[in-house]
Amino acid sequence: MASVDLTLEWSSEQEVKEITPEFVSKLEELLRLAGELEGVEAGEVALTFVDDEAIHELNKQYRDIDKPTDVLSFAMSEFGEDEIEIHYEQDEEDAAEDDAEAESFIEPLGDIIISVPRAIAQAEDYGHSVERELGFLFVHGFLHLIGYDHETEEEEKVMFGKQEEILQKAGLIR
Template sequence: MANSDLTLEWNSEQDHIEITPELIAKLEELLRLAGEMEGVTEGEVALSFVDDEAIHELNKQYRGINKPTDVLSFAMSEAGEEEIEIHYDQAGEDEPDEQPGEGEEDSFIEPLGDIIISVPRAMEQAEDYGHSVERELGFLFVHGFLHLIGYDHQSEEDEISMFAKQEDILQKAGLSR
């Protein structure tokens, strides 16, 4: 199993369900599995559990869609912006300048982005689909993570591919329908 430095930071701004340590452990497992599948070995994902009002406002503000949705993803970097800037000394030598506290940089975890999930939507969808709220939250989390790393579902082909990946990850974590 590959060593992973993927981390999950989360908060809950809703009072519809209790966010249990078991749920967080399952989401961390999903993050690890998705990262392994996609070759993403490090980074931090910030997850917020919110209500419909909060996600409605975010959807309106950032996507121009005036209604609630189930999940939103905000990637910290777009494809191609991952280049590291190296500073050279004024003599033009090929060695990077030594920066104070350079060893501290090693502990910095690059943020991949934010995932916001509407808990009331997840609860409704779980009931509609006839599976657990845990599975629906897992599905939405994996869906959001795949968006953070560049997946989209604008075409039918892309949607089929993305949803197949999601199902594979959920199955590996024991979250079947």
């Protein structure tokens, strides 16, 4: 199996007692396991923990849905119809500099935003730990970043099966 070099950059816009150094290590493990399962060998995921008000605003702004949600994902590799790829010519010296920079550059996979209050409420509703719910939402967001969706029953079955497999491997059981 190829080595996985996925990086997690996280931040929190509020004080969250569940986000301990041990839990951050668990998130990094989830990222590595998901990357191995899906053949994603490298990249960076930016994770932000927010409150319901912040995720509500983002959901309204980017999805035109006027209510809070539990997780949002914004993939960096998506090209919409209105977006264009830019190509330019460069000389050999510039190309050599770009190659050196590219070796140290970590490709961003995208951003995951999780509402902590919503995760806490859902953990209570489902009868499992907050850590398990946050881990579930993180893996769910990651799978969205790499192209999975759950618009149909079959897509949902595949995506949720993968999520459960990753969570089980990491020891985050119900």
